[in-house]
Amino acid sequence: MPVRARLWLADLRSRLGSGARADGLGILAFEAAATMSLLVSLHRTLSDAEIRRLRADVLRAEGVAKLTSVDQSLLLHRACGELLADLDRAADAATRLGARCRADAPPLLRDFDRVYAEAKRGRLTQLDATVAFSRGATRRFKKMERHVSAAAKLYAEMDALSELEASERRMEHWKQHSGPIPAQAAPGKRPAADPGEKLMRELRVQRHKVRRLTEGSLWNVPAGKVARLMAKSVLAVLVRISIAFGEFVPGLPTWTVGRAWALGGSGGSGPLHRPATPGAALRHSAPIFGQKAAASASPVLESIKPPATTVGGSSMELRYAKVILSVETLLAGLKPPAGDGEEALEGMIDFSKRDALYKMLPVSIRKAANAKLRESWRGQPVDEVTAAASRDAVERLLRWLSPMAHDTVRWSDERSMERVQRFSMLPRVLKVQTLHFADRQKADAAIVDVLVGLSCVCWYDDERRRLESLDWDDE
Structure with a gap:
């Protein structure tokens, strides 16, 4: 969250007046929304299509x-482990929110950390797969x-409101030290509107817009209602x-597939296999944190x-990723000459990019x-055949x-705290595909081969440019 937003969000409730409920989430709405976006993203990452694509x-x-x-x-262990780690973060947020509920709230809210731990151990016998596949789960x-x-x-x-308020403060500061801002008017025309009045109108409109959006957002929803929605979604x-990884990853809890699945409620759940008898248990090894699992294999x-x-x-x-992408960009820019005046400028751009790439290298x-x-x-000089072979070799590596x-x-962008990513609900990139x-030695060797091949292509391209410039001078 930008600093300028953090500085004034704390007192926004009072400035919004009756638009905010006393029992609403308030500023915690954004943390809750970020957790919900993570849960939706995980839900989509575990869809049938995404799990098939993963495997x-x-x-x-x-x-x-x-x-x-x-x-x-x-690889499946690592993919499953990352998804569980992300889910643990969502569960922690649900636990913190549930702790704000009344003392007589059900354990699902007031004691969700224990409920979640028991669920991961497979000890919630009353909870079956309907929590993930029912119509209610889809609606959530x-x-x-x-x-x-x-x-x-x-x-x-x-x-946007914060920007306008900052402009208002700058204008007030200007008035205090320089006097009112004169309104300029062209000859024969009415005087222009006071910039201060225009800014105040924009502020009133923006504050009304924020108040209206606040009324229909999580800002006004009670903590208990949001905590229940998040807790059930975490379990789902x-x-x-x-179910998606249990066949391949030891240590996941066993779940009983209930009637909702038999009725066809498995959409988006992953590559599930219907049991021979309705209600049969899906057999999966030991619990995640069980002693037998820890003794036989590393925890997930x-x-x-x-x-x-x-x-x-x-x-x-x-x-390393930025080095590889820089090579990709440089190679794409090394094209056959166009025969016009832009060629020299293109070469200058290449040199600056090459210098940046060289400085980037470990x-x-x-x-x-x-x-x-x-x-x-x-x-030794590099001829056209050698340069072409080097280019082919680099392109094969880059593929x-x-x-x-x-x-x-x-992956790095998805985990950033920028607003666009903070509320992203797209399926997630997993570490196993990055x-x-x-292996660092193998990665180093591949990048070195790419750099050597690129250097060969660049040498030939530089020599070609030099010879062409000499031809132009002779003419």
Whole structure:
């Protein structure tokens, strides 16, 4: 949240007057909306189509196989672990909100952390898969989508109001030190309106808009009602994770599939397999935190911690991604000459981009690339055939490196606190499809090969430009 918004949101309730309910969420509406957006995003990530895509395409991508692992079980563990970690964050938010409810509120609200822990251990025998597949569950997620959209619009309009109020303060400061602002008028025309009056009209309109949006948003919804909606949705997502991954990931709780599923309420749940008999239990190993699970294998959540030998383990995934994307941009800019005056300017732009790329390189990669360049070319000139072969080699590498780099940047953007991402409800990029778990030595070697090939292409392109400029001078 921008600082300027934080500074005045705390007293917004009083300034809105009767537009805000005394028992409403108030400023907590935005935290609740962000949690709801996370739950909706997880819900969509666990849809039939997304789980099929994860297993058939994402985890079998060439880049994942070359840099991370071909062990599908390990990759599924990591994907499941990340989803559970995100769900834990949503559960924590639901717990904090439930703690604000009255003392006589049900345990689902006042003691949700315990309820959630019991659910993860598979000990809530009264809870079955209907919590995730019933029509009521579908309605809850649709309701959260509407709440998130309303909160995002309210947030944007509050930001606009903050800008107007800042302008008002600047104008007041100007008047105090310089006197009133004279209204200028063209000869023969009526005097222009006072800028201060125009600003005050805009402020009145904007405050009315914010008040109207506040009345129809989470700002005015009681904490208990929101906490119940979030708590039930958290449990629904937990059931979906368990059923989507339980066949492949030990340690997930067992859920009984109830009548709602038999009636066809499984839309968006993941690749589910109907049991032979209605109400049969889906058998999945031991509970997440059970002693047997801990003794036989690492907990599911432990799988998302990147080893020190990975790119993510050294916190370099975003930097590596930007290097790869810079190479992609540079290579796309190295086109055959157009034969006009723009060619020289295009070359100057390339040089600035190359310099930026070189400065971006980690020291280890820079040294390795320079060493390989000296070994490969030894000062020999690069001809057209060699440059074309080098370009083909770089493009082949980028075909599987670039998707991982793009997903790495997208993963980072999705976790940012910018407003656009804060209320995003799209399916989530998972770490297993990024450079996070990539073996660093393999990633270094691939990037060095890309840089060597790109250097060859650039050398030939520079020489071609030089010769063309000489031809132009001769003419």
